[in-house]
Amino acid sequence: MNLTTSIAEPEVLVRSSPLIEVCGLTFGYGDGRILDDISLAMEAEGVTAFIGPSGCGKSTLLRCLNRMNDLIDGAQLHAGTVRIGGRDIYQRGVDVISLRQRVGMIFQRSNPFPRSIYENIAFGLRLQGFRTKSALDERVERSLQRVALWDEVKDRLFARGTDLSLGQQQRLCIARAVAVEPEVLLMDEPCSALDPVATARIEELIHQLKNDFKIVIVTHNMQQAARVSDRTAFFYQGRLIEYNDTEQIFINPADPQTEAYVSGRFG
Amino acid sequence: MKRFFHSELEAFRSTLVLMGERAIEIVRLATQALIEGRIELCEEALQQDDAIDQLELRIDNEGLRYISLRAPVATELRLVAIGMKAGQNLERVGDEACTIAKRTRELLSEIPPRSLHHIPRMAELTIEMLRDAIGCLVDEDSEKARLLPNRDNEVDALHRENYRQLSAILAREPENVASHLHLIFISKSLERIADHATNLAEEAIFLYRGEDLRHAPEIKAASSGTLKQSPPPL
Numbered sequence: 001m002n003l004t005t006s007i008a009e010p011e012v013l014v015r016s017s018p019l020i021e022v023c024g025l026t027f028g029y030g031d032g033r034i035l036d037d038i039s040l041a042m043e044a045e046g047v048t049a050f051i052g053p054s055g056c057g058k059s060t061l062l063r064c065l066n067r068m069n070d071l072i073d074g075a076q077l078h079a080g081t082v083r084i085g086g087r088d089i090y091q092r093g094v095d096v097i098s099l100r101q102r103v104g105m106i107f108q109r110s111n112p113f114p115r116s117i118y119e120n121i122a123f124g125l126r127l128q129g130f131r132t133k134s135a136l137d138e139r140v141e142r143s144l145q146r147v148a149l150w151d152e153v154k155d156r157l158f159a160r161g162t163d164l165s166l167g168q169q170q171r172l173c174i175a176r177a178v179a180v181e182p183e184v185l186l187m188d189e190p191c192s193a194l195d196p197v198a199t200a201r202i203e204e205l206i207h208q209l210k211n212d213f214k215i216v217i218v219t220h221n222m223q224q225a226a227r228v229s230d231r232t233a234f235f236y237q238g239r240l241i242e243y244n245d246t247e248q249i250f251i252n253p254a255d256p257q258t259e260a261y262v263s264g265r266f267g
Numbered sequence: 268m269k270r271f272f273h274s275e276l277e278a279f280r281s282t283l284v285l286m287g288e289r290a291i292e293i294v295r296l297a298t299q300a301l302i303e304g305r306i307e308l309c310e311e312a313l314q315q316d317d318a319i320d321q322l323e324l325r326i327d328n329e330g331l332r333y334i335s336l337r338a339p340v341a342t343e344l345r346l347v348a349i350g351m352k353a354g355q356n357l358e359r360v361g362d363e364a365c366t367i368a369k370r371t372r373e374l375l376s377e378i379p380p381r382s383l384h385h386i387p388r389m390a391e392l393t394i395e396m397l398r399d400a401i402g403c404l405v406d407e408d409s410e411k412a413r414l415l416p417n418r419d420n421e422v423d424a425l426h427r428e429n430y431r432q433l434s435a436i437l438a439r440e441p442e443n444v445a446s447h448l449h450l451i452f453i454s455k456s457l458e459r460i461a462d463h464a465t466n467l468a469e470e471a472i473f474l475y476r477g478e479d480l481r482h483a484p485e486i487k488a489a490s491s492g493t494l495k496q497s498p499p500p501l
Contacts, residue, residue, distance in 0.1 A: 197268075200268060203270075203271075204270065204271055226335065226336040227272065227336065227338075246336065247336065250336055
């Protein structure tokens with residue numbers, strides 16, 4: 001896939017309603033079609049969950065929202081558009097680095113940099129132009145406070161990020177993402193490698209962060225989707241089957257396939 | 268660890284308490300109207316019924332939502348399940364109180380009865396039982412809840428005595444049949460309200476101890492001293 005590498009002005013996402021619009025998206029790897037004619041709009045507020053069986057395309061769609069699929073050989077957008085803040089993110093001239101600062105991502109397996117806790121967060125800030133120690137210190141502390149990690153690490157900021165527990169590492173990754181003040185946070189099964197207590201802490205964090213960021217989460221855990229999300233999209237074999245308020249999806253789904261999936265009778 | 272959605276459970280419990288208070292109030296108004304001969308209290312009671320019905324809908328919706336989205340287990344699950352049943356019981360209490368209010372309105376518009384027989388005492392006991400049953404749910408007092416079936420026996424006995432006395436009067440004074448029938452139905456409504464209070468107490472026991480005492484031998488034994496017998500036909 002062609003990447004736009006020209007240095008452009010940082011992308012400023014214009015707040016619009018809806019914030020994220022996917023229109024007729026057909027996407028795949030090589031000749032295969034992973035996503036088939038997907039259309040959905042996500043408002044600027046709240047948490048949207050993508051659910052569906054393995055291989056249904058939910059992670060692929062998530063990665064389309066900040067063009068992380070560009071890094072995969074053979075990835076190809078066959079049709080459709082993805083607009084964020086009113087701007088088609090696949091059009092020529094889009095600075096994908098800046099896009100990924102504005103649309104941050106947290107992965108299934110925590111991936112702190114092999115650096116200190118402090119540097120994990122300061123790294124992105126320096127790319128944004130933060131230079132002075134005081135500014136960096138302030139932003140690092142604020143980011144760690146936001147993810148409820150500050151009290152646990154304030155006395156060892158220069159310990160390695162990889163020395164933290166898995167749950168702490170994941171919160172560090174979230175802190176790293178929020179430090180650069182994104183507008184959207186994409187979370188790809190952020191709790192699948194965590195124990196129930198660490199999972200609960202991440203969910204509490206999602207509940208707090210949704211006041212400041214649009215969050216889109218892929219999860220295999222339907223109860224998690226029910227707990228944390230405001231809207232839920234159910235995918236099957238690359239197609240969007242149903243997209244509605246989470247309450248409706250879990251109490252009175254419109255589509256029989258959705259009902260079968262959320263009630264565990266799928267397959 | 269308190270989760271962000273636990274506030275929904277607290278709101279659910281608050282709605283249940285509010286509904287309980289409304290149920291007590293409507294029964295109090297309806298019986299006070301009869302005892303004090305104040306027809307305006309009948310209207311005041313009847314106006315409360317819609318609010319009680321809406322609270323039942325709210326409890327059911329909130330309960331269903333919590334079960335669906337939060338997957339509760341253990342005490343939380345029992346609270347939601349029992350809360351929804353309690354809402355139905357309290358809605359029925361509201362309906363019975365409306366029956367009392369409507370029949371009282373009829374009575375006071377025609378010839379007020381010479382005697383209310385044991386109805387004032389039934390009303391006093393029933394309101395106490397209702398208040399205590401709701402208190403058991405709120406205060407987590409399962410021990411007090413176990414005592415309610417015995418008090419229900421007393422209410423039942425008073426109802427049977429009302430029926431016996433009023434049946435005898437009907438036989439002697441057929442020209443006042445409407446008035447005495449109203450009193451029999453009012454007595455029956457109070458007896459039903461006491462039954463609902465007993466149900467609430469059993470639900471409180473299940474909620475806080477996980478014991479399902481419905482139809483349990485000890486409950487039947489508490490009731491067996493004075494069996495719930497159907498009154499003889501008129």
